[in-house]
Amino acid sequence: MMKPIIRPRTDPEETRSRILEVAENFFRSIGYQKTSVADIAAELGMSPANIYRFFPSKGAINECICGRIVEEVAEIAFAIARTKAPASEKLTRLLTAIHQHNKATLIKEKRTHDMVAAAMQENWSIIKAHIERMTTIMEGIIREGVEAGEFDVDDPAMSARCVKTAFVPFLHPLLIEHCIQHGEDTEEGLREQLRFILKGLGKQD
Amino acid sequence: MMKPIIRPRTDPEETRSRILEVAENFFRSIGYQKTSVADIAAELGMSPANIYRFFPSKGAINECICGRIVEEVAEIAFAIARTKAPASEKLTRLLTAIHQHNKATLIKEKRTHDMVAAAMQENWSIIKAHIERMTTIMEGIIREGVEAGEFDVDDPAMSARCVKTAFVPFLHPLLIEHCIQHGEDTEEGLREQLRFILKGLGKQD
DSSP: OOOOOOOOSSOHHHHHHHHHHHHHHHHHHTOTTTOOHHHHHHHHTSOHHHHHHHOSSHHHHHHHHHHHHHHHHHHHHHHHHHSOSOHHHHHHHHHHHHHHHHHHHHHHOHHHHHHHHHHHHHOHHHHHHHHHHHHHHHHHHHHHHHHTTSOOOSOHHHHHHHHHHHTHHHHOHHHHHHHHHTTOOOHHHHHHHHHHHHHHTTOOO | OOOOOOOOSSOHHHHHHHHHHHHHHHHHHTOTTTOOHHHHHHHHTSOHHHHHHHOSSHHHHHHHHHHHHHHHHHHHHHHHHTSOSOHHHHHHHHHHHHHHHHHHHHHHOHHHHHHHHHHHHHOHHHHHHHHHHHHHHHHHHHHHHHHTTSOOOSOHHHHHHHHHHHTHHHHOHHHHHHHHHTTOOOHHHHHHHHHHHHHHTTOOO
16 A cells, blocks of 8 residues: 655645735735835745745746736736727727726826836836737737728738837836826827827728 | 226136036946035035035936937937928938937947936926927928828827827837847837838828
8 A cells, every 4th residue: 555645734836825915915015115025924934945935036926916917907908809899999998998007006006006117127028928918909909900991001910019109108107107297197198199090000080 | 987897716607517517527427326416516626515506406417418418319300300301201210310319329328328317207397398399390390291292180280299109119218228128129110110100190101
C-alpha cells in the first residue's frame, strides 16, 4: 500500500489569492505607493520572503490586480460590441463609455487610478495587451460598418489603430487627470472628436 | 541746472537676463529638478532673496526659459505655414516636423525635455498658450485647403482642434518618452495617422 500524500497546510493557489486580496485592500485604502511588501506580509502573518515566493515584486502583485481591473473595461467594450446597432453608433458609445469609465475612476476611485498609472510605468506589457484587445474590438465594429456600407476604409485593422490614437487624450489616465486638474471640460471636445473620427472612417454626414 | 540722475549699478533688466542665463546653464548641465535657487544665486554672487525680487520661484524662471523654447517650435510651424504648397502637404510637413523636433529634443537634449515636462506640470498656462497658437497656425492651413477645394470641413477652427487632439500621442513629450522607453517605433504609426487625419478633413485619396 502507498503512503498517503501529506496535504500541505495551505494550497499555493489559495495563498496567492489571499496575498492579492490583502494587497488590493492596502492599495485601495492607503495607496499603492505607500504600501510595502512588509505591510502585506505582516497583515497575512507571514514573512516578506514568503510573499516573494509567489510574486517577485510589489509591481508583480499590482500587475495581477490591474489585469482584473482592465478586464472590467474590456467587458464594457464587449457588451457594446455585441449589441444590435449601426457601427458608427456602437463605436461612438464604446469610446464614450471608456472615457467616462476612466474619468469616473479618477474622480471616484483615485487609488484605482493610481494603481493603473503605476502599471503603465512598471507593467507596460499588461496595459499594452489590453490596448491591443480594445483595438481589436474596435476593428470588429469597423468591419461591420464597412460591410454595411456605413464606413469606407481599406484596412479596418489600421483604421482601428488610428481611431485609438486619435482618442488617446480621452482615454489615457494621465491626460484625463491633467485636464481635470486644469479645470478643462472634456465633454464638448469629446463630441467634436467623435465626429472627426467618424469622418476619418469615411462616414458621410 | 538739474542734478544728474544717478545710474543704478546694474540695470534690473540686465540682472533678470543674467539670472535666466545662469539658470538655463544649470538646468541644462545638472538638470531642472536638481538645481536650487540657492545654486543660481551663489553662481551670480547674490543672495537667494535677491533672485526672489525678480522671480517668485524656480518654476517662474523655468516658465521664461520654456517660453523661449516653445517660441522656437512655433517658428518652425510658421516657416512651414508660409511656404507655397498644397494645404495637405503643409499640414503633413508641420505635424511631422513638430513630432521629429520633440523626439529629437528628448533623445539629444534630455534636460530641455525635462524643463518642458516640468513646465507642463507647473506652468500650464504658457504651454496652453503655445498649443493654442499652434492650433491657430493649423487652422490657417486648413482654411487655405478649404478655399482651394482640397479639404471639405464646415468649421476650420474646430477641425484644427480635432487634428491637434488626434496627433497628441506624437506631440506630447511624456507620451513620446513612453514610446521610446518601450522601444516602440513611431514612424509607421505617424504615416498612418497623417493619412487618417487628412481623410477626417475630407481630403479624397
